[in-house]
Amino acid sequence: MKHIIVFFAALLLGITASAQSGKNIYQKYSDAENVSAVYVSPAMFRMIGQIPDLEVGADNVNLSSVIRTLSGLYILNSENASINSALRADAERFVNSSRYELLMEAKDSGQTVRMYTVGNDKTIEGFVMISVDDGEVTFICLDGQMPRKDFEELVAKEMSK
Amino acid sequence: MKTLEEIENLSLEELEMKAAENAAPVPDGLERRLRQALAARELADAARPRPARWIPYASLAVAAAAAALVVLPQRGPKDTFDDPLLAYAEVEKAFQTISDKMSVGTDILRDAEQTAGMPYNTLNKIQK
Numbered sequence: 001m002k003h004i005i006v007f008f009a010a011l012l013l014g015i016t017a018s019a020q021s022g023k024n025i026y027q028k029y030s031d032a033e034n035v036s037a038v039y040v041s042p043a044m045f046r047m048i049g050q051i052p053d054l055e056v057g058a059d060n061v062n063l064s065s066v067i068r069t070l071s072g073l074y075i076l077n078s079e080n081a082s083i084n085s086a087l088r089a090d091a092e093r094f095v096n097s098s099r100y101e102l103l104m105e106a107k108d109s110g111q112t113v114r115m116y117t118v119g120n121d122k123t124i125e126g127f128v129m130i131s132v133d134d135g136e137v138t139f140i141c142l143d144g145q146m147p148r149k150d151f152e153e154l155v156a157k158e159m160s161k
Numbered sequence: 162m163k164t165l166e167e168i169e170n171l172s173l174e175e176l177e178m179k180a181a182e183n184a185a186p187v188p189d190g191l192e193r194r195l196r197q198a199l200a201a202r203e204l205a206d207a208a209r210p211r212p213a214r215w216i217p218y219a220s221l222a223v224a225a226a227a228a229a230l231v232v233l234p235q236r237g238p239k240d241t242f243d244d245p246l247l248a249y250a251e252v253e254k255a256f257q258t259i260s261d262k263m264s265v266g267t268d269i270l271r272d273a274e275q276t277a278g279m280p281y282n283t284l285n286k287i288q289k
Contacts, residue, residue: 027238038255039238040248047245048252063253074238075255106265113262131262138262140255155260 022128022141025090026074034080040073045144066154070144077138084137091130091139100128110134117148124148 030037040048049068078087094100100116107113111133119125124146131138171179242248 023237030238038241038251040242040252041237041240044240044242044245044248048249051245051249063249063256066256067249067252070252073252073255075251104263106262108265108268111265113265115259115263127259129259129262138258140259142255154256155263 021094022072022074022126022143025087025094025139025141026076028090029076029078029083029087032078032080032083035076035078035083037077038073038075040070042071045070045072063154065150066144066146069146069150070142072141072143074141075139077136079136081135084132084135087137087139088130088132091128091137095128095130098126100126119146119148122148124151127151 026037026039029035030039045067049064076087078084095116098118100118103115103117105112105114111131113129113131116128116130117124117126125144127140127142127146129138129140240248242251
């Protein structure tokens with residue numbers, strides 16, 4: 001009987017751990033007050049990828065190569081003090097429980113920004129940004145199969161704009 | 162000594178009378194000791210963990226929940242935009258936000274580089 005209990009407990013833990021994702025966090029907080037939420041589905045990304053003149057826009061920054069590899073985007077921006085700490089804790093639990101690696105951390109004048117990626121040397125399968133500012137928490141989660149080189153170039157170009 | 166046949170012919174009352182005549186003496190305090198032993202046994206039974214009846218039911222419930230999670234289709238959130246161009250604009254904005262936040266780190270790094278370079282520049286000026 002003990003073995004059965006241990007088995008089911010392990011199964012439940014596994015399911016719980018796998019259930020923790022950007023989608024879960026989005027669904028948990030997206031309807032809260034003072035929270036702006038954006039979700040772009042894989043189907044919508046496929047539609048974006050079919051826009052013919054995608055390369056033209058965005059001030060010489062070519063998003064198309066990255067956008068066509070994306071399969072989900074979750075953005076939460078919370079100015080709700082009563083949920084900010086919970087949102088931050090859930091987001092950190094998510095990246096810590098998954099295979100995410102810290103890409104960058106910056107702390108400046110009370111603002112903390114952490115960026116995480118999961119994948120390998122060539123491909124980014126997931127990107128998470130958690131930004132905590134005075135009374136504001138931003139959570140961005142990108143899923144996909146982004147070429148690391150393209151993603152880094154894109155972010156670098158956006159920074160130089 | 163009565164034969165077996167004689168014993169079988171005795172009535173119930175006669176048998177009880179015979180038994181009462183030859184009753185063995187009850188040791189002193191036997192009743193008290195029996196009560197104590199029974200009470201101790203009850204206490205020990207109460208303290209012993211019993212296999213809970215709910216465990217099989219709980220296991221079944223967990224298994225059902227796990228199966229439901231695996232089998233039932235997961236309802237995803239609803240798309241924020243219906244128009245791919247608006248969605249594209251939002252994606253671009255998201256990348257801009259990521260870049261802005263990343264620049265917080267690079268600004269700090271740039272400041273640190275300048276600070277670290279100050280002694281080197283000063284030494285260079287002195288040498289010149």
